[in-house]
Amino acid sequence: MYSAVPFLIAVVVTAFLxxxxxxxxxxxxxxxxxxxxxxxxxxxxxxxxxAVTARLANRIRGAAIGGAVFAVAALLLVEAGIPVGSDSDxxxxxxxxxxxxxxxxxxxxxxxxxxxxxxxxxxxxxxxQAVDVPDYVAPLELAGARIAVALAAVGAVxxxxxxxxxxxxxxxxxxxxxxxxxxxxxxxxxxxxxxRPQPVGTPVELAWDDALRASLLRDIxxxxxxxxxxxxxxxxxxxxxxxxxxxxxxxxxxxQVAIIGILLxxxxxxxxxxxxxSPQRHFLRRLWPNLGPRPQATATDAA
Amino acid sequence: xxxxxxxSATPPFEQLRLQFVEQVRSGELAAGAKLPTVxxxxxxxxxxxxxxxxxxxxxxxxxxxxxxGRNGSFVSAQGDATEQQAQVAARAYADRIRSLGVSHDDALxxxxxxxxG
Numbered sequence: 001m002y003s004a005v006p007f008l009i010a011v012v013v014t015a016f017l018x019x020x021x022x023x024x025x026x027x028x029x030x031x032x033x034x035x036x037x038x039x040x041x042x043x044x045x046x047x048x049x050x051a052v053t054a055r056l057a058n059r060i061r062g063a064a065i066g067g068a069v070f071a072v073a074a075l076l077l078v079e080a081g082i083p084v085g086s087d088s089d090x091x092x093x094x095x096x097x098x099x100x101x102x103x104x105x106x107x108x109x110x111x112x113x114x115x116x117x118x119x120x121x122x123x124x125x126x127x128x129q130a131v132d133v134p135d136y137v138a139p140l141e142l143a144g145a146r147i148a149v150a151l152a153a154v155g156a157v158x159x160x161x162x163x164x165x166x167x168x169x170x171x172x173x174x175x176x177x178x179x180x181x182x183x184x185x186x187x188x189x190x191x192x193x194x195x196r197p198q199p200v201g202t203p204v205e206l207a208w209d210d211a212l213r214a215s216l217l218r219d220i221x222x223x224x225x226x227x228x229x230x231x232x233x234x235x236x237x238x239x240x241x242x243x244x245x246x247x248x249x250x251x252x253x254x255x256q257v258a259i260i261g262i263l264l265x266x267x268x269x270x271x272x273x274x275x276x277x278s279p280q281r282h283f284l285r286r287l288w289p290n291l292g293p294r295p296q297a298t299a300t301d302a303a
Numbered sequence: 304x305x306x307x308x309x310x311s312a313t314p315p316f317e318q319l320r321l322q323f324v325e326q327v328r329s330g331e332l333a334a335g336a337k338l339p340t341v342x343x344x345x346x347x348x349x350x351x352x353x354x355x356x357x358x359x360x361x362x363x364x365x366x367x368x369x370x371x372g373r374n375g376s377f378v379s380a381q382g383d384a385t386e387q388q389a390q391v392a393a394r395a396y397a398d399r400i401r402s403l404g405v406s407h408d409d410a411l412x413x414x415x416x417x418x419x420g
Contacts, residue, residue: 121310123307124347125305125307126307128323129332130339130343140404198347199347206304286401
């Protein structure tokens with residue numbers, strides 16, 4: 001039988017090479033920095049632009065490498081029939097899940113190297129208060145990831161016990177396990193990232209370092225959040241199928257559609273709330289409150 | 304915000320100590336605020352860890368900060384007993400507001416309304 005895996009691997013490798021190439025194109029690099037500046041609500045001084053652009057490009061490269069490696073690995077797993085079975089319609093969840101984990105890990109690793117350069121003879125500034133992960137990641141994302149992973153783990157256990165749709169349950173359980181691992185990695189790596197020194201000379205540099213940290217942590221927490229949501233959704237489908245089978249007839253179908261509908265509505269509601277609360281600017285509200293809700297501002301205003 | 308000028312005639316230790324004292328007195332550093340670890344602040348400011356540790360020891364001796372074992376160093380409540388209790392209560396409120404993810408503006412509005420009532 002013809003397999004689409006070699007073709008998909010070629011697509012992943014091409015996308016990976018394109019992402020790497022883009023980080024070398026000056027116009028793309030400038031646009032990338034401009035978009036990031038707008039999203040976090042900080043004006044970027046010209047003097048900081050090369051360093052910030054280099055760090056953003058470094059992260060994209062890390063994300064591309066990690067995403068490509070894990071996506072190819074997931075494709076090979078699917079080709080081998082692990083963990084869903086060759087007749088499953090849900091292989092794409094494994095591939096996308098793998099790409100999420102790889103992207104998050106690659107981003108984290110790439111960001112560990114690189115940072116602002118220190119100079120011993122210039123004025124140094126530092127924050128007088130300790131900071132922690134909740135200063136950089138919005139409660140909705142932080143709690144959302146933890147709750148989604150916990151529910152996914154519980155849901156996977158319940159689905160396994162219900163013994164319905166074995167292929168789907170295996171996938172949900174696999175994704176739930178991956179989500180747990182991704183969450184543990186986030187909990188460990190995030191503290192390490194926040195503990196790293198910030199050798200800066202001006203409040204503007206500090207604000208920009210905070211912006212990059214916050215963005216990095218949000219990128220990394222995407223993996224457990226997405227995997228947990230995937231596993232929860234698939235677990236919900238498996239459970240609803242089991243319930244529908246046990247109830248039988250039209251009432252069973254109604255219950256199944258209702259459960260899936262509730263899951264979809266909850267997902268849409270969470271996405272809307274997340275977008276409305278602008279989590280990408282959470283660090284500004286926590287660490288630079290004097291910058292306030294203005295769409296564009298410089299850190300010198302707040303210092 | 305703290306700043307250290309390596310070219311200043313004032314030793315880095317004294318620059319740091321004076322800024323902490325000023326910020327605690329002015330209320331910029333509120334009672335209960337957690338200070339960075341010695342190593343972190345030393346790395347941030349390009350100082351020797353001993354310099355920051357000495358600063359923290361002197362601030363503690365003078366009653367500006369307190370060390371709570373492995374939990375770290377925290378700004379002490381200042382003033383008389385009543386003022387100290389009020390500062391501790393304010394810190395508890397601020398910590399709760401943070402954990403709830405409530406905005407500063409909302410928190411200030413609510414506490415202002417509560418004080419009026």
